Amino acid sequence: MFDIEMLPAREGDCLWIRYGDPKKPHQILIDGGRAATAKELKARLAKLPPDQKAFELLIVTHVDRDHIEGVIGLLEDPNLSLTFKDVWFNGYDHLKDVSVEAFGAVQGERLSTALINGKLPWNVKWKQKAVCLPDKGLKSMNLPGGMTLTLLSPDREKLSKLIPVWEKECKKAGLMPGVGAKPSEVKGLEHFGGIDIEQLAVSPFDEDGGEPNGSSIAVLAQYEGKTALLAGDAHADRLIKSINAFKKAAKRLKLDAFKVAHHASEHNLSAELVKLLDCRRYLVSTNGSYFQHPTPAAVARLVKYGGKNATVFFNYETKFTKVWDTNAWKAKYGYNVVFPDKANNGTLTVSL
Numbered sequence: 001m002f003d004i005e006m007l008p009a010r011e012g013d014c015l016w017i018r019y020g021d022p023k024k025p026h027q028i029l030i031d032g033g034r035a036a037t038a039k040e041l042k043a044r045l046a047k048l049p050p051d052q053k054a055f056e057l058l059i060v061t062h063v064d065r066d067h068i069e070g071v072i073g074l075l076e077d078p079n080l081s082l083t084f085k086d087v088w089f090n091g092y093d094h095l096k097d098v099s100v101e102a103f104g105a106v107q108g109e110r111l112s113t114a115l116i117n118g119k120l121p122w123n124v125k126w127k128q129k130a131v132c133l134p135d136k137g138l139k140s141m142n143l144p145g146g147m148t149l150t151l152l153s154p155d156r157e158k159l160s161k162l163i164p165v166w167e168k169e170c171k172k173a174g175l176m177p178g179v180g181a182k183p184s185e186v187k188g189l190e191h192f193g194g195i196d197i198e199q200l201a202v203s204p205f206d207e208d209g210g211e212p213n214g215s216s217i218a219v220l221a222q223y224e225g226k227t228a229l230l231a232g233d234a235h236a237d238r239l240i241k242s243i244n245a246f247k248k249a250a251k252r253l254k255l256d257a258f259k260v261a262h263h264a265s266e267h268n269l270s271a272e273l274v275k276l277l278d279c280r281r282y283l284v285s286t287n288g289s290y291f292q293h294p295t296p297a298a299v300a301r302l303v304k305y306g307g308k309n310a311t312v313f314f315n316y317e318t319k320f321t322k323v324w325d326t327n328a329w330k331a332k333y334g335y336n337v338v339f340p341d342k343a344n345n346g347t348l349t350v351s352l
Contacts, residue, residue: 006315008346009033012066026145032070061232094130152242153218200300208267231261264294308334
């Protein structure tokens with residue numbers, strides 16, 4: 001098996017990956033969504049048999065609240081009855097490329113404290129240094145059970161840009177930048193009647209400039225001939241560079257699934273990026289709250305350039321996702337959409 005389950009992370013990410021023997025699978029957890037996600041996550045974990053409460057890896061992609069809060073709630077629980085063989089997370093000292101001694105800002109500080117107090121293995125495969133691309137090329141690591149992870153993001157430059165932001169937030173003990181911003185009007189939505197897929201797909205790409213998202217860990221997960229791109233909130237320019245390095249002379253990178261970066265924000269999914277991929281499964285994790293993701297331009301790029309017979313998997317059925325279940329569009333562009341059943345809105349498993 002190679003399953004990717006999107007858990008109810010509100011506007012964020014919480015991915016539960018299982019691979020290997022279905023009776024005793026290897027497991028990876030990526031992010032934990034918002035604080036409320038921890039309750040759902042712990043309830044699911046409590047139902048696991050005793051021999052399935054060990055995870056090969058926990059990846060905390062970056063310090064934005066919609067990715068880190070649920071992990072904090074999980075690791076701060078003194079009754080937590082599961083283990084992680086390694087935790088990949090870049091704390092404040094990792095940004096400066098030094099040993100971990102100090103704590104970072106706000107949510108990052110709490111997670112750093114939980115990792116240290118819990119004596120959890122932290123960036124072990126990276127020799128306690130940053131989870132970061134080398135100066136040249138990419139870096140791959142093997143996990144037990146036959147899974148290979150290839151790091152695509154971040155690079156040292158992206159991490160360094162987060163330092164002044166982190167320090168500023170630490171001083172005022174606030175939240176990560178952008179969290180308190182008012183959501184702007186969604187371009188192209190216009191009560192769902194004004195979406196022009198052709199126009200949106202070719203609209204100018206305005207790159208995400210947020211430092212936290214630039215620091216996001218993104219990996220290629222390969223198992224038994226299947227490949228998934230798990231992009232966190234990574235910047236498109238960094239993903240494009242890494243994908244080109246990985247695919248070498250191939251025209252496109254063959255994927256079995258792509259967890260779309262930043263919940264299908266138009267600032268993280270460019271036409272150039274989509275055109276580099278040969279993929280038929282696109283995973284979008286968000287309930288649309290706060291920033292009204294997925295944005296129409298991002299999904300338009302997926303359905304326009306994502307290839308015939310592609311399927312977009314939404315873990316929430318909302319007014320921002322349901323609009324794409326339009327028969328005329330699906331027939332014209334040759335795509336399909338999948339939602340969870342109404343009783344489990346927020347939870348959706350994709351089997352590769």
